[in-house]
Amino acid sequence: MISVAVGVIVSNKQVYLTYRNATQHQGDKWEFPGGKFELGETGKDALKRELFEEVGIIVKQAQPLTQITHDYGDKSVLLDVYIVDEFENEPKGKEGQHGKWLDIKKLDPLAFPKANIEIIKMLQSSSYSA
Numbered sequence: 001m002i003s004v005a006v007g008v009i010v011s012n013k014q015v016y017l018t019y020r021n022a023t024q025h026q027g028d029k030w031e032f033p034g035g036k037f038e039l040g041e042t043g044k045d046a047l048k049r050e051l052f053e054e055v056g057i058i059v060k061q062a063q064p065l066t067q068i069t070h071d072y073g074d075k076s077v078l079l080d081v082y083i084v085d086e087f088e089n090e091p092k093g094k095e096g097q098h099g100k101w102l103d104i105k106k107l108d109p110l111a112f113p114k115a116n117i118e119i120i121k122m123l124q125s126s127s128y129s130a
């Protein structure tokens with residue numbers, strides 16, 4: 001089981017998404033930025049490091065949203081998901097990935113890896129989207 005820190009970056013009823021390219025696991029799909037824990041890291045440590053490396057933001061506040069385990073067949077993941085609602089810098093794909101802000105209401109679960117369906121449901125029924 002691979003532990004992955006996932007950041008749901010929220011602002012004005014929108015979330016920031018990055019695109020997983022075709023060569024990656026679960027590629028050609030949108031994702032919430034994040035990545036695997038390194039040895040000895042807590043979830044929040046991994047979250048802060050990954051969000052800085054991938055989209056250039058400094059996380060000021062992160063609240064745990066949920067933990068999701070999913071078996072893709074070729075890989076099992078544990079997503080440790082955080083709401084990030086205070087941060088410095090404007091997020092942008094620093095590793096050349098496409099990135100965009102999207103209304104939470106417009107998130108389409110089919111455009112994401114399967115493990116994300118539950119996250120999207122939670123967001124769309126929360127006060128972050130209303």
Ligand SMILES: Nc1nc2c([nH]c(=O)n2[C@@H]2O[C@H](COP(=O)(O)OP(=O)(O)OP(=O)(O)O)[C@@H](O)[C@H]2O)c(=O)[nH]1
Pocket residue numbers: 004005006024025026030031032033034035036075077079113114115116
């Ligand atoms: N970052 C991120 N990963 C997700 C999401 N949903 C989801 O199932 N995952 C899975 O969690 C794992 C995250 O790995 P990663 O982004 O650190 O690494 P990667 O697949 O790019 O591969 P690599 O670093 O080994 O080359 C992948 O297996 C990916 O399919 C999500 O919303 N964000």
